[in-house]
Amino acid sequence: MASVEFKNVTKSFGEFKAVADVSFDIGDGEFVCLLGPSGCGKTTSLRMLAGLETPTSGKILIGGEEVTHLHPKDRNIAMVFQDYALYPHMNLADNIAYPLKVRGEPVAQRHGRAKEVADVLKIGHLMDRLPSQISGGQQQRTSLARALVYPAKVYLFDEPLSNLDAKLRLEARGFLNHLQRDMGMTAVYVTHDQAEAMALATRIAVMDQGHIVQFASPIEIYRRPATTFVANFVGNPPMNLVEVEGAQVDGKLVLKAEGLTIAGLAMTDAIGKALTASGKLTLGVRPEHLGIAAAGAVNTITAPLFANENMGPESLVTVDRGDSARVTARIFTDDHLDLSKVVTLGFSAEHVHLFDSAGKRIPALGE
Amino acid sequence: MKLTIPAFVGRIAFSALAALIGAIFALPLLWFLFAPFNARAELGLALPDPWTLNNFVTVFGNSYAVQALWNSFIQAVGGVILVGAAATLAAYALSRSSIPGKGAVTYILLLFSSVVSGSAAMVPIFLIVSAAGLMDTHLAVILTFAGGLLPTAMFILRDFIDSIPKSYEESAMVAGASPVQAFFDVALPVIRPGIVVVVVWGFVNIWGSFLIPFILLRSDSNMPASVAIYSFYSEAGTPIVTLLAAYSLIYSLPVIVLYLFVSWKFGFRFFGGIKA
Known part of the structure; x- marks a missing residue:
């Protein structure tokens, strides 16, 4: 060896x-x-x-x-x-x-x-x-x-x-x-x-x-x-990437995108640097970190249902945000999911990944 | 499947036509099988009555004709060994190495292949062989054929080797084999069916050729069978059909035997030179 x-x-x-x-x-x-x-x-x-x-x-x-x-x-x-x-x-x-x-x-x-x-x-x-x-x-x-x-x-x-x-x-x-x-x-x-x-x-x-x-x-x-490329390559299904508009409001990072409701995130130097380059950021959440949430709740993505695939131990729920920008959730249940036409998927703040306009990872707080 | 009546009649008509065409092609072959055993064979097709081997006895009594078969054998085997060995090594190099412009080399070779042993090059070949002092030797015939057949042989083999994954030799080399070891242990056995095709093709070519030995050889004792056939013509130029038929059958046997042997041993997989 x-x-x-x-x-x-x-x-x-x-x-x-x-x-x-x-x-x-x-x-x-x-x-x-x-x-x-x-x-x-x-x-x-x-x-x-x-x-x-x-x-x-x-x-x-x-x-x-x-x-x-x-x-x-x-x-x-x-x-x-x-x-x-x-x-x-x-x-x-x-x-x-x-x-x-x-x-x-x-x-x-x-x-x-x-x-x-x-x-x-x-x-x-x-x-x-x-x-x-x-x-x-x-x-x-x-x-x-x-x-x-x-x-x-x-x-x-x-x-x-x-x-x-x-x-x-x-x-x-x-x-x-x-x-x-x-x-x-x-x-x-x-x-x-x-x-x-x-x-x-x-x-x-x-x-x-x-x-x-x-x-x-x-x-x-x-x-x-490290980058959106890696995020999109590793994981099955790969990480959901949502293009968002970021801005600093009252010392917090506020992200905006169609169907997205997210609480302001703590600002860091890295986020500040990324924002000065461009406000166009990418938000990443892994499918296994998404769950079904109540409509109107914070930290959610709401969009029309695209597919609901039952795989046995888990279900893959995909919503379509338009222009083929789809978000998939892996829901660990062996029950059949009864979903309405518009679905709200929720996540917790700790599972949020941020990437700058060049696709590079913005280190989270404490990384 | 149930056939409709017009389709059924059509089938029968087609089969009858095909049988007729087949028979037309088969007749000369039948003649070729019957005439040697017929003491009074003529150009017409007739069943021998009685069957006899006298024609063969007479042919084998002609020492010139028997010697000619041996000469054909020497020239064909010599040429085939040379073509097989050289074409294998050359085609392997052309296929595996990264010589710049090797594609052009291959196609130029192919172009020349029809020239070297063709009648257009007869005069220069004659002059070269004469200058080399090889006139009236087996070697002259062998070398000329090797030169003539080599380009096409290389082309066929290169295509064959191209279709064999490089990973055979690569895995051998990673396992510790030198390039020479990898060639003999792994590549050569895999290429062998291709070499067999080239060898059979070369043998048939040399065995059946007339012009080159006729021009490059002088003495009766060196002539191959293709030329010796002429000894079964009378001085007036008419063929002695009985002997000619017997000798032709003997002359064709080695090629048939070779074909059967190869097809039994390797299975005939003919590889064209042109890739899709």
Whole structure:
């Protein structure tokens, strides 16, 4: 196991900067998720760490040693590919043992080791099958076994669960979490699924357009998203963002928007600074912090009902504020919600997030 | 499904027409199967009466014709080994490496492929082979065919390799393999069906060619079967049908056997050179 360091790494493809001046540290034994929409540079970052792409500029270190221009085989890393990349002409035993074969281990030993790992992953009984003769979930575990069969400094995952169906994905996610607890491996895990990142990571790097927008623990990212982009990307459903007009009245921050009733918020220096730049702020409230409230109450949003989806343990209630500006509430009840045509959703002041006109978070009092 | 009567009649008419067209195409093949076993074969289609192997005995008695089959074999196998090996390596490089302008290279190659072994280039090829002192050798024929077939072979294979995910080799290299190891352990076995297609195609091309060996070879002992067929013509230029038919059947067998073998062993997956 080893630490990983990116120092001002940039990767350009012609004019396009896939990764722009990215720097971060990953500690020994950390499980870091690179999270972001497609094209944000997360896979390119991972491939540079693997040595499959060369940075245009900057340095990459593994365990304190510079590896920027080292061939992948000399980095002592393991990687699970999105398409699994199982060799179609080799049976599972040979597939899993391949890394040991190139390390010069004799057949009996490497097949023994492969069987051990395969048994842990519950594919030990399939060792003489070809990859085309096993199911998708088994293929996924085979590719995982091939990565785990030798001790690597860093384990890389490139969206390893995205080809699985929903149920298998949950199962595999739980297993990876267990594995991480068991082995304490240093891992970099690329995904566009925020739930996967939240569940697995010790820290998440949220990426957008080649930059890291926020690099923090899952809890921190959930509680204090650094920008509206992060707020809108993490959470299921994501945070509700309402564009509001802010002004200082009698030492309090007063927010105005169609259908919004909110008590004046305590002013801070940060809010003052944001207001001098622009009065256009964004108010954020997570769906799980919204509830059904009485019409006319303070700290509420009132709008016509758009959808009322019962999911079993919870209901998703969506209201439409016009121009597709919708607000969704997650209401934890297994009862059917009987709602009128116009719904009032309430929240408490402590769950309010504020973002300035550039979309950056305005720290709340005491942050 | 229940057919209406007009549709039913239409079906029958269509099938009859198709059968007729099929029969027209099948007749020469039937002749080709019957004539070698007929001691009095003529150009008309006739069932052998009696069936005989005498034609084959006579053909195998002609040492020049037998030697020619062996020559064809040497030239085809030699050419195919050269084309297969070179095209695989070249196509792999063209597909995987980031050489600037490699797309242009590929299409220029394709353009030239029809030129090199074509009749337009006969005079320069003759002069080059002559200057290299390779006149009347198997090597001359092998090299000329390798040059002629290589561009198309590379084009077919490059397309095939392009369709194989890079992650195979990438995963091998991340697992600790050198690029050479990754190529031989992982890429080559995956590309093999494509190589087989190119090899079969190259073999058929060389085996069946007439012009190039006819021009580059002098002595009877080096001539391939395609040229040796002419020894079954009388001096007046009329074919000795019985022997010609027997020899033609023998001449066509290796190609048929090769096809059956490949289709049994690998399954025939023909890959076109042009992507959608």
